[in-house]
Amino acid sequence: MKTVAIRFEHVGRRFATEARGEVWAVRDLDLHCDAGKVTCLVGPSGCGKTTLLRLAAGLDRPTTGRVFMNGETIAGPTAGIGLLSQEGDLLPWRRVIDNIAMGLELRGVPRAERHAQARRVLEQVRLPPEVAHSHPHELSGGMRQRVALARALCHDPRVLLMDEPFASLDEQTRERLHGEFIELWQSEPRTVLLVTHSVEEAVLLADRVVVMAAGRLTADFAVASARPRDVFQPDMIELLRRVRSALKSEPEAASSPVARGAGRKIQI
Numbered sequence: 001m002k003t004v005a006i007r008f009e010h011v012g013r014r015f016a017t018e019a020r021g022e023v024w025a026v027r028d029l030d031l032h033c034d035a036g037k038v039t040c041l042v043g044p045s046g047c048g049k050t051t052l053l054r055l056a057a058g059l060d061r062p063t064t065g066r067v068f069m070n071g072e073t074i075a076g077p078t079a080g081i082g083l084l085s086q087e088g089d090l091l092p093w094r095r096v097i098d099n100i101a102m103g104l105e106l107r108g109v110p111r112a113e114r115h116a117q118a119r120r121v122l123e124q125v126r127l128p129p130e131v132a133h134s135h136p137h138e139l140s141g142g143m144r145q146r147v148a149l150a151r152a153l154c155h156d157p158r159v160l161l162m163d164e165p166f167a168s169l170d171e172q173t174r175e176r177l178h179g180e181f182i183e184l185w186q187s188e189p190r191t192v193l194l195v196t197h198s199v200e201e202a203v204l205l206a207d208r209v210v211v212m213a214a215g216r217l218t219a220d221f222a223v224a225s226a227r228p229r230d231v232f233q234p235d236m237i238e239l240l241r242r243v244r245s246a247l248k249s250e251p252e253a254a255s256s257p258v259a260r261g262a263g264r265k266i267q268i
Ligand SMILES: Nc1ncnc2c1ncn2[C@@H]1O[C@H](COP(=O)(O)OP(=O)(O)OP(=O)(O)O)[C@@H](O)[C@H]1O
Pocket: 015, 016, 017, 023, 024, 025, 043, 044, 045, 046, 047, 048, 049, 050, 051, 052, 086
């Protein structure tokens, strides 16, 4: 099946806030996420990453510009997109299986069918079958993240939007989940847009790392290294250095041609 790509064209999102007046969370942003590739978005807190993901998920509308999926304007949430939100968003009163199958339930898929699908995805994210009957509070943070991933994958979306999916985990669990996530993606390459604060995570997982500051893109790095990767590889060390330096540069750089989507790419 053909995978789809996400395209942001001159996208801006302005919020009216009581305390701060008008806030442009995203400004005139151009970004094209290639089909079947992992694009990682890094940037400081408040630079507009979640806003961008919500626009791609169809949960919010841009103030200016347009967001496309597979060439079509995104008008609202669709089955082709799976979202793993920053908070995880599992419903505490629902068993794991019913959390995972929620999207299918909303679409009217019969119970037996959606539970069968939920069990398949539970296995894909390497959780034991008995977890299906637990409630989220009975699980560890790592298990909950796996459940949230399973829920995003349950309706087999072509596009996966992930907002800091590994941020709350300890280093060992995070490393294990990184490996499992890449294996899962390699077995079926979806278009992934992943937000993270961790530059290491970005360079280990991404085909492309995009840096954001103050609502704009400020740098763009292509990552061609074979997977699995190790942060101690010389090319990874060099890329880490470059991404960190791009993150440190002043947001004024956001008005540079790269930020406006001129597309200068640094190949690693
Ligand atoms: N619904 C909203 N109403 C008003 N302001 C908002 C709203 N959503 C986001 N903002 C503002 O837009 C800016 C970008 O927020 P966003 O959540 O996209 O940042 P972020 O890059 O995801 O940050 P973090 O890394 O902390 O999650 C912030 O200034 C935030 O306060």
